[in-house]
Amino acid sequence: MGKPTGFIDYQREEAKERxxxxxxxxxxxxxxxxxxEQLKTEGARCMNCSIPFCHTGIxxxxxxxxxxxxxxxxxxxxxxxxxxxxxxLDRLLMTNNFPEFTGRVCPAPCEGACTVSINDDAxxxxxxxxxxxxxxxxxxxxxxxxxxxxxxxxxxxxxxxPSGLSAADELNQQxxxxxxxxxxxxxxxxxxxxxxxxxxxxxxxxxxxxxLTEEGIIFKLNTDVxxxxxxxxxxxxxDSVIVCTGAETPRDLNIQGRELTGIHFAMDYLTKxxxxxxxxxxxxxxxxxxxxxxxxxxxxxxxxxATAIRQGAKNVRQLAITPAFPNTRAEGNDWPSYPNVxxxxxxxxxxxxxxxxxxREFLTETHAFIDNGEGHVQALFTRKVEEISxxxxxxxxxxxxxxxxxxxxxxxxxxxxxxxxxxxxxxxxVELKNxxxxxxxxDFRTNVKNVFxxxxxxxxxSLIVWAIxxxxxxxxxxxxxxxxxxxxQYA
Ligand SMILES: Cc1cc2nc3c(=O)[nH]c(=O)nc-3n(C[C@H](O)[C@H](O)[C@H](O)COP(=O)(O)OP(=O)(O)OC[C@H]3O[C@@H](n4cnc5c(N)ncnc54)[C@H](O)[C@@H]3O)c2cc1C
Ligand code: SF4
Numbered sequence: 051m052g053k054p055t056g057f058i059d060y061q062r063e064e065a066k067e068r069x070x071x072x073x074x075x076x077x078x079x080x081x082x083x084x085x086x087e088q089l090k091t092e093g094a095r096c097m098n099c100s101i102p103f104c105h106t107g108i109x110x111x112x113x114x115x116x117x118x119x120x121x122x123x124x125x126x127x128x129x130x131x132x133x134x135x136x137x138x139l140d141r142l143l144m145t146n147n148f149p150e151f152t153g154r155v156c157p158a159p160c161e162g163a164c165t166v167s168i169n170d171d172a173x174x175x176x177x178x179x180x181x182x183x184x185x186x187x188x189x190x191x192x193x194x195x196x197x198x199x200x201x202x203x204x205x206x207x208x209x210x211x212p213s214g215l216s217a218a219d220e221l222n223q224q225x226x227x228x229x230x231x232x233x234x235x236x237x238x239x240x241x242x243x244x245x246x247x248x249x250x251x252x253x254x255x256x257x258x259x260x261x262l263t264e265e266g267i268i269f270k271l272n273t274d275v276x277x278x279x280x281x282x283x284x285x286x287x288x289d290s291v292i293v294c295t296g297a298e299t300p301r302d303l304n305i306q307g308r309e310l311t312g313i314h315f316a317m318d319y320l321t322k323x324x325x326x327x328x329x330x331x332x333x334x335x336x337x338x339x340x341x342x343x344x345x346x347x348x349x350x351x352x353x354x355x356a357t358a359i360r361q362g363a364k365n366v367r368q369l370a371i372t373p374a375f376p377n378t379r380a381e382g383n384d385w386p387s388y389p390n391v392x393x394x395x396x397x398x399x400x401x402x403x404x405x406x407x408x409x410r411e412f413l414t415e416t417h418a419f420i421d422n423g424e425g426h427v428q429a430l431f432t433r434k435v436e437e438i439s440x441x442x443x444x445x446x447x448x449x450x451x452x453x454x455x456x457x458x459x460x461x462x463x464x465x466x467x468x469x470x471x472x473x474x475x476x477x478x479x480v481e482l483k484n485x486x487x488x489x490x491x492x493d494f495r496t497n498v499k500n501v502f503x504x505x506x507x508x509x510x511x512s513l514i515v516w517a518i519x520x521x522x523x524x525x526x527x528x529x530x531x532x533x534x535x536x537x538x539q540y541a
């Protein structure tokens with residue numbers, strides 16, 4: 051334990067954010083990182099409690115508590131306090147392939163399970179993680195680790211999101227020859243084209259892809275498996291195939307007026323912005339000068355709000371059918387489960403600065419889009435609802451009040467994802483269950499011989515940290531399969 055009284059002596063300190071008005075003028079990351087002094091004192095705040103729930107990654111009431119990667123958090127906290135930085139980096143990399151991503155965009159379930167958080171602010175674990183890995187890159191500790199021997203086994207991975215990348219990293223280090231097939235023009239999956247640059251600069255993703263390439267992983271970009279390469283070819287040419295195609299099918303809102311122009315899915319909107327930014331072109335789908343309504347109260351919706359503000363939207367509103375979370379943990383949401391409490395995301399803070407009001411409207415259901423007479427959306431009919439608890443969950447009922455009309459020239463649907471796209475899976479003959487690829491955790495095998503699955507395509511829409519975790523685990527299963535003397539037992 052670093053400093054026995056650290057949690058009493060020091061208050062949590064946040065990494066400095068870039069000034070709101072400056073950061074709105076560019077697409078750079080809004081968050082800074084801890085200074086070396088802050089890193090040390092934040093590490094000192096760790097109590098090294100006898101049972102560190104922060105690294106357990108267990109499921110409580112269908113929500114994760116603690117780090118799904120089982121990151122060795124108390125160990126690196128202690129090491130950064132003692133300024134044994136290189137050892138902290140070694141410990142971090144033992145469990146997490148890509149801390150530069152989680153240290154920026156993970157919602158940090160570890161912090162919700164931190165013992166200090168029972169009656170004080172949690173240790174700033176995520177900020178510590180980012181500071182360790184960023185320094186690791188800056189000080190030249192992260193270099194290509196080229197495997198010393200090759201097994202001669204070939205693995206094809208479909209999809210270069212965090213699950214595909216971590217599976218590739220693990221299998222490559224085990225000496226297998228890994229090829230990643232990616233239909234997009236850049237690798238990274240949602241790290242590249244989902245999460246906006248303000249949260250994760252794309253140079254950070256590209257730096258990792260470059261490193262993985264130097265280590266021997268082959269990336270075949272602009273290659274849509276099912277069209278450009280056939281599943282039969284992969285099954286024939288590779289010893290094993292892993293499907294990491296994500297949960298790409300968006301949830302739609304099939305209400306009156308859905309066919310109007312001006313209504314787009316969040317991923318379409320966000321991808322166009324990032325791609326245009328990287329290609330140094332204007333986006334074909336801009337919110338500039340428009341009344342924008344984002345439907346969906348989650349993080350994807352918040353990313354759309356932040357994007358619309360940077361594009362110069364005239365007005366932005368974000369509608370959620372669900373109620374706002376309470377300011378403190380509600381009954382049943384006790385420590386160490388993930389705290390479902392009201393938060394102000396970066397996007398909401400920025401929106402308040404610009405529009406001088408909270409842009410989120412809760413318990414609001416959209417039930418029709420209104421035509422401007424030329425087939426384009428001009429407004430939404432919304433109504434207020436109340437949440438009713440039932441034996442099986444909750445439902446929403448409209449309250450006795452008239453409709454509201456909200457002007458909108460651009461509507462963005464950010465109401466989640468249904469599951470993986472089907473045509474590829476049908477062509478493979480891979481079975482689905484509840485809109486997810488049917489493959490048991492820890493086994494990860496689909497019903498098709500030699501074909502495994504991981505990440506959002508198997509788990510359902512989730513988080514980067516889970517995708518990395520699934521990638522690591524599926525790699526273990528594939529390695530066991532490839533190195534088994536009796537490969538037939540898996541058939
Ligand atoms: C807008 C947005 C913001 C998010 N923000 C966060 C966040 O801040 N923090 C967080 O933890 N999580 C966030 N998430 C969730 C997180 O990004 C996902 O859980 C994670 O990326 C899933 O990883 P994956 O590897 O399973 O799939 P993905 O990242 O979806 O990658 C799948 C890849 O497969 C490729 N692919 C699909 N089909 C084919 C094919 N036939 N041939 C070739 N390639 C194919 C796709 O092009 C894609 O590159 C966000 C999600 C979205 C949509
Ligand atoms: S990966 Fe996420 S949950 Fe794990 S230590 Fe980092 S911030 Fe916490």
